[in-house]
Amino acid sequence: MSGDHEGVFDDRAPGxxxxxxTAGYLSYTVGFxxxxxxxxxxxxxxxxxxxxxxxxxxxxxxxxxxxxxxxLVFFLHLGSDRDSTNNILALAFGMLVVLLIIAGSVxxxxxxxxxxxxx
Amino acid sequence: xxxxxxxxxxxxxxxxxxxxxxGGPAGKRIVVAYGxxxxxxxxxxxxxxxxxxxxxxxxxxxxxxTGAELFNLRNVFIETVCLLLSSYTCGLGALSAERRQPTxxxxxxxxxxxxxxAFLIIEATEFARMVQNGAGPSRSGFLSAFFALVGMHGxxxxxxxxxxxxxSAQVIAKGLQPAVLRRLLCWSLFWHALDxxxxxxxxxxxxxxxxx
Numbered sequence: 001m002s003g004d005h006e007g008v009f010d011d012r013a014p015g016x017x018x019x020x021x022t023a024g025y026l027s028y029t030v031g032f033x034x035x036x037x038x039x040x041x042x043x044x045x046x047x048x049x050x051x052x053x054x055x056x057x058x059x060x061x062x063x064x065x066x067x068x069x070x071x072l073v074f075f076l077h078l079g080s081d082r083d084s085t086n087n088i089l090a091l092a093f094g095m096l097v098v099l100l101i102i103a104g105s106v107x108x109x110x111x112x113x114x115x116x117x118x119x
Numbered sequence: 120x121x122x123x124x125x126x127x128x129x130x131x132x133x134x135x136x137x138x139x140x141x142g143g144p145a146g147k148r149i150v151v152a153y154g155x156x157x158x159x160x161x162x163x164x165x166x167x168x169x170x171x172x173x174x175x176x177x178x179x180x181x182x183x184x185t186g187a188e189l190f191n192l193r194n195v196f197i198e199t200v201c202l203l204l205s206s207y208t209c210g211l212g213a214l215s216a217e218r219r220q221p222t223x224x225x226x227x228x229x230x231x232x233x234x235x236x237a238f239l240i241i242e243a244t245e246f247a248r249m250v251q252n253g254a255g256p257s258r259s260g261f262l263s264a265f266f267a268l269v270g271m272h273g274x275x276x277x278x279x280x281x282x283x284x285x286x287s288a289q290v291i292a293k294g295l296q297p298a299v300l301r302r303l304l305c306w307s308l309f310w311h312a313l314d315x316x317x318x319x320x321x322x323x324x325x326x327x328x329x330x331x
Contacts, residue, residue, distance in 0.1 A: 032207040
């Protein structure tokens with residue numbers, strides 16, 4: 001009956017790694033490599049003529065989100081494991097507020113701007 | 120069916136209720152880092168207001184210089200690499216502190232400081248050049264928003280560097296004891312978060328600014 005609990009359920013601090021002697025350096029190095037690749041790709045995409053120009057902002061946003069994801073997982077160690085549930089929930093709420101502020105401001109002010117009388 | 124006495128205490132309530140917080144209150148280190156994480160998220164909310172302002176005002180150049188005329192992508196790339204490398208060395212420094220290796224920690228802390236300072240110097244030079252060329256914050260709505268957003272990030276990096284000096288002095292004075300390690304953990308969270316904000320800055324402000 002009670003034998004189904006799988007291991008110990010600990011909370012986990014954001015930014016703190018499991019105590020595995022080799023995983024730490026590897027995680028930061030992999031994260032750094034991925035982030036450098038994303039950065040190089042962003043600067044390449046912004047200046048290239050290979051890509052259809054109106055698609056460039058979309059590409060940049062995707063690359064930025066990918067890099068933010070890399071930072072969160074490899075530098076801040078926010079994984080999908082159960083122990084970081086609290087940290088992920090706080091992050092989710094923070095992102096909700098950030099989205100509301102940015103999307104709401106751009107939407108409302110954009111609307112006001114298009115309703116302005118021509119000067 | 121044979122369970123020990125401690126197991127019984129933990130599973131007195133059905134197991135789905137024991138999962139979160141089932142082992143009693145979390146350790147101090149977890150609580151401290153979680154609280155600091157909430158602070159960082161609130162800082163992100165503050166930055167999001169500046170990002171929104173910039174997104175709204177970025178086209179309002181009032182006949183003044185545009186981003187495409189002002190920005191030097193080579194410098195921005197160097198700044199980005201500096202900050203990314205310093206995030207990397209910060210992570211390695213945090214690991215060294217965790218493993219009680221003070222010498223390694225100081226090497227990584229010094230590297231982190233130098234890379235952060237290099238970032239700030241490049242940014243300050245860029246700002247000074249812009250102001251000299253008549254593209255200061257009072258020139259247009261676009262430039263006000265630009266200096267507010269990028270300047271706020273720069274102010275965060277400056278305070279981060281000051282805090283790093285302060286924390287290194289604490290490591291010298293007190294050693295790598297638990298209280299100091301907690302502060303270092305919070306500091307590394309702060310530093311990584313600044314790099315995340317910078318990803319947004321170089322994408323939205325510089326790369327998109329040059330593209331338009």
